[in-house]
Amino acid sequence: MPVNDLSHVHKLVSDLFFWPTSKRDWEKFKLRDEQVSFFNENGFLAGIKMLDDEQVNFLRNELSEIADIDHPSHSLYYEFHSNESADPSTILFHALGAWRIGPGFHDVLWNPRFLVAASQLLGNVPVRFWHDQLFWKPAKKGGVVAWHQDYSYWTRTKPVAHLTCWCGLDDATKENGCLQYIAGSHRWGLLPKPVLAGEIQGIRDFLNDEQKEQFDHPQYAEVKAGEAIFHHSLTLHGSGENKSDKPRRAFVINAFADGVISDSNESLLEGVPVVPKGEKMQGQFFPLLYNPE
Numbered sequence: 517m518p519v520n521d522l523s524h525v526h527k528l529v530s531d532l533f534f535w536p537t538s539k540r541d542w543e544k545f546k547l548r549d550e551q552v553s554f555f556n557e558n559g560f561l562a563g564i565k566m567l568d569d570e571q572v573n574f575l576r577n578e579l580s581e582i583a584d585i586d587h588p589s590h591s592l593y594y595e596f597h598s599n600e601s602a603d604p605s606t607i608l609f610h611a612l613g614a615w616r617i618g619p620g621f622h623d624v625l626w627n628p629r630f631l632v633a634a635s636q637l638l639g640n641v642p643v644r645f646w647h648d649q650l651f652w653k654p655a656k657k658g659g660v661v662a663w664h665q666d667y668s669y670w671t672r673t674k675p676v677a678h679l680t681c682w683c684g685l686d687d688a689t690k691e692n693g694c695l696q697y698i699a700g701s702h703r704w705g706l707l708p709k710p711v712l713a714g715e716i717q718g719i720r721d722f723l724n725d726e727q728k729e730q731f732d733h734p735q736y737a738e739v740k741a742g743e744a745i746f747h748h749s750l751t752l753h754g755s756g757e758n759k760s761d762k763p764r765r766a767f768v769i770n771a772f773a774d775g776v777i778s779d780s781n782e783s784l785l786e787g788v789p790v791v792p793k794g795e796k797m798q799g800q801f802f803p804l805l806y807n808p809e
Contacts, residue, residue, distance in 0.1 A: 671779070676749060701750070
């Protein structure tokens with residue numbers, strides 16, 4: 517195991533974030549009751565301040581470094597796609613495992629703003645880490661992310677007690693391919709799993725007439741750099757091309773309520789030891805991030 521694998525360290529390794537030392541400090545980061553209610557009703561919540569300008573710039577620079585396929589710790593990625601787009605004329609950079617490589621993308625997991633909100637939206641429970649993602653849509657030719665439900669890729673764990681936090685490192689707009697949501701779709705149940713970077717509206721073929729009517733009226737989640745969007749793991753979402761003259765970069769933290777178990781006897785992530793079916797998700801690669809108690 518490489519000595520620089522940060523998955524061995526389950527706490528902050530840099531001074532990018534401040535770790536609260538009192539209950540009062542933690543409570544500063546709590547979402548308002550109306551925000552939690554909006555999430556529960558719609559399946560997503562946008563515009564949550566997650567990073568200041570200095571933190572955004574640090575992570576942009578770190579992304580540029582670790583996106584290099586020749587980076588010395590490149591082998592620590594679970595997945596790395598310089599271009600995952602199904603359309604050769606567009607580019608979608610997508611990678612999993614940055615938390616093992618860069619101190620900034622490691623420490624965003626222990627950002628108090630993320631932890632408190634995640635716990636609240638999961639039902640005021642302890643939060644455990646699942647995996648991270650990086651997305652980079654370059655200017656003018658950034659590719660799409662097809663409409664999908666995150667849990668359709670995570671059925672190897674159960675029950676459904678998962679949460680996604682998408683955080684922009686650039687302003688996300690309609691023009692550059694911001695996230696789009698179908699409000700209330702987290703109550704539709706599990707839909708078939710599409711190719712993530714394939715036909716953007718492929719999932720439509722599996723919807724009933726009422727769902728298609730809702731699907732045709734998506735809500736665009738435009739956010740500023742440093743702002744996050746939280747969504748339920750069954751909420752239908754996707755994003756379009758980047759047609760602007762600026763990049764659209766973001767990182768994603770996927771988490772779940774402590775107590776979720778493995779439902780597979782195969783490796784859950786490339787290079788990660790098997791968590792036997794029926795056993796609790798925990799250990800080096802699935803650390804407990806936060807306990808509200």
